[in-house]
Amino acid sequence: MLRYLSKRLITLIPILLGLSFLVFAFVRALPGGPAVALLGERATADQVAQIERELGLDQPVHVQYANYMGNVVRGDLGRSVVTRRPVTEELWQRFPATVELSLAAMLIAVLVGVPLGFVAAKRYQGVLDQSSLVASLIGISFPVFFLAILLKYVFAVRLGWLPTIGRLSVTTTMDNPTNLFLLDALLTRNWEALRDVIEHLILPAAALATIPLAIIARITRAAVLDVLSEDYVRTARAKGMGPAIVDRRHVLRNAMLPVVTIVGLQVGLLLTGAILTETIFAWPGVGSWMLNAIRARDYAVLQGGIVFFALVVVLVNLLVDISYALLNPRIRYR
Amino acid sequence: MSIAAAEAKELETEQASGLYRDALSRLLRNKAAMVGVVVLVLFVLAALFAPLLTQHDPNVRVGPLASNPEGPTAQHWFGLDEQGRDFYARVIYGTRLSLLVGVVSVAVGLSLGLVLGALAGYFRGWVDSTIMRAMDLMLAVPAFLLAIALVTVLGRGLFQIMIAVGIVNVPIFARLLRGSILGNRETDYVLAARSLGTPGHRILFTHLLPNSIAPVIVQATLAMATAIIEVAGLSFVGLGPADPRFPEWGRMLADNANRLDQSVHLVFFPGFAIVLSVLALNLIGDGLREAIDPKLKD
Numbered sequence: 001m002l003r004y005l006s007k008r009l010i011t012l013i014p015i016l017l018g019l020s021f022l023v024f025a026f027v028r029a030l031p032g033g034p035a036v037a038l039l040g041e042r043a044t045a046d047q048v049a050q051i052e053r054e055l056g057l058d059q060p061v062h063v064q065y066a067n068y069m070g071n072v073v074r075g076d077l078g079r080s081v082v083t084r085r086p087v088t089e090e091l092w093q094r095f096p097a098t099v100e101l102s103l104a105a106m107l108i109a110v111l112v113g114v115p116l117g118f119v120a121a122k123r124y125q126g127v128l129d130q131s132s133l134v135a136s137l138i139g140i141s142f143p144v145f146f147l148a149i150l151l152k153y154v155f156a157v158r159l160g161w162l163p164t165i166g167r168l169s170v171t172t173t174m175d176n177p178t179n180l181f182l183l184d185a186l187l188t189r190n191w192e193a194l195r196d197v198i199e200h201l202i203l204p205a206a207a208l209a210t211i212p213l214a215i216i217a218r219i220t221r222a223a224v225l226d227v228l229s230e231d232y233v234r235t236a237r238a239k240g241m242g243p244a245i246v247d248r249r250h251v252l253r254n255a256m257l258p259v260v261t262i263v264g265l266q267v268g269l270l271l272t273g274a275i276l277t278e279t280i281f282a283w284p285g286v287g288s289w290m291l292n293a294i295r296a297r298d299y300a301v302l303q304g305g306i307v308f309f310a311l312v313v314v315l316v317n318l319l320v321d322i323s324y325a326l327l328n329p330r331i332r333y334r
Numbered sequence: 335m336s337i338a339a340a341e342a343k344e345l346e347t348e349q350a351s352g353l354y355r356d357a358l359s360r361l362l363r364n365k366a367a368m369v370g371v372v373v374l375v376l377f378v379l380a381a382l383f384a385p386l387l388t389q390h391d392p393n394v395r396v397g398p399l400a401s402n403p404e405g406p407t408a409q410h411w412f413g414l415d416e417q418g419r420d421f422y423a424r425v426i427y428g429t430r431l432s433l434l435v436g437v438v439s440v441a442v443g444l445s446l447g448l449v450l451g452a453l454a455g456y457f458r459g460w461v462d463s464t465i466m467r468a469m470d471l472m473l474a475v476p477a478f479l480l481a482i483a484l485v486t487v488l489g490r491g492l493f494q495i496m497i498a499v500g501i502v503n504v505p506i507f508a509r510l511l512r513g514s515i516l517g518n519r520e521t522d523y524v525l526a527a528r529s530l531g532t533p534g535h536r537i538l539f540t541h542l543l544p545n546s547i548a549p550v551i552v553q554a555t556l557a558m559a560t561a562i563i564e565v566a567g568l569s570f571v572g573l574g575p576a577d578p579r580f581p582e583w584g585r586m587l588a589d590n591a592n593r594l595d596q597s598v599h600l601v602f603f604p605g606f607a608i609v610l611s612v613l614a615l616n617l618i619g620d621g622l623r624e625a626i627d628p629k630l631k632d
Binding site for chain 2: 022026143146268279280294
């Protein structure tokens, strides 16, 4: 396992280097260059020259890259042009909101998607199977922002069952040791706040969950169908093992392998979905922060956000690979 | 060409056409896929004959400026928008842009991806690892984010957006084709061709590519669906086609999202146009996949 782990960690190095280079190139490829991007198009030549000196842009490219890498490694992603605050600081402040939303969405997707796919496979070609296939196809075809708008309109605006925006009602007060509001409410045993947090979380999480849910249900169905036709399942049944035990010990355990991979692959989708969902529900996370950066041409924030999202995706994929190896000894010994 | 080679070639083309004919007949029997084809054809017709389907110009005012414009009437089937333009005309003309972006961006992604995937799969070694590491790198950045970054750099022209959405697809196509070629590389017919002295490029183009292309075609259909959603998403975040003369579904949604309470039609129609067209492409893609690989179904 240790050998597998170290091998997997080494493959990270070129990816991270390449990534840093891509982002470095991104900023330099911006229309008019980074200085103009920072100052706006009406900047005078003097201002541009001064900023270029300050940012070290008058130095040779390889020196610039080395400086940039040094800053990134120290966690310095520059300053937001709009708020003048360090990008890293804002990022850490907003990240918990996105984590909470994404985890809630993933939880919904797994808790609904896996049983749905499993039951569909057990009732192969039945009414339930066919309708879940149709439903998941429709789910995949819905742009997340359209779904978010519809959910908000029906359940918040029209029916008034749930709040329309934000993470917390203005009237609710709570302590935030972790900034993960759900966890904070539990830790401080503030049940009033817990209820409020959950109510705010439901709609954005449901909107964000739809596409991963549909994908997870489809993959689970296919994986269960695959496993059901395996010899070891037939053998287990033939020796008189109860159907529930066969399902649990043999079918589900083996079918979960591809599902774990897919869950990991959804993280990128969740994060980019968060850009749109958070905006619609005014959710104060990284996604809405990045959208504001796009609108305000705040390239330092956009660059920081891209680096950060890509890092999260790479790290989650690493975790998925490791858990995959733990679940499936065949990988470790290859 | 020797007799044996000629015979081998003939046999193979016979088999190949048989394979595709089988797939086609399976596809035609798949009701869901046929629904998708019909819907897609309707969208294509709407895009081609938009001026015949509506007498209104999508960019000309026919009603008053209003913060809560009138809904569907006999005269204006989808109502008017806030600038008093016929909304039915705007949705119908919007079909042009979405389909165009879908087709062109997939063509861009497909052609680049195919070249890279074929090179990697055929030559292997350092060519393979260089190309595939670059593809891994692109896949590490979430697709929509990559598209945002590319459009930020390239600009908001229609062509630039199509390129950006297309480039996002390159690693997916490259990996798919490479995997498929690697699988076919060791088959008996390739060995046979090689032992007959067929040159490498001929093996690649006449044997490996035609036999490895099936999963790529499926992916192309699905990628077109994703492209439509991605462009709508780009419009939604304000990075869509800058030219206001081209009505675009995602932009209509973004512009009217906060007007939902008074004018549901301004969100409903463009939204469902996106869902319907994407659903049609997904149905066709799924049908194609099952038709090409019948093992999936049985």
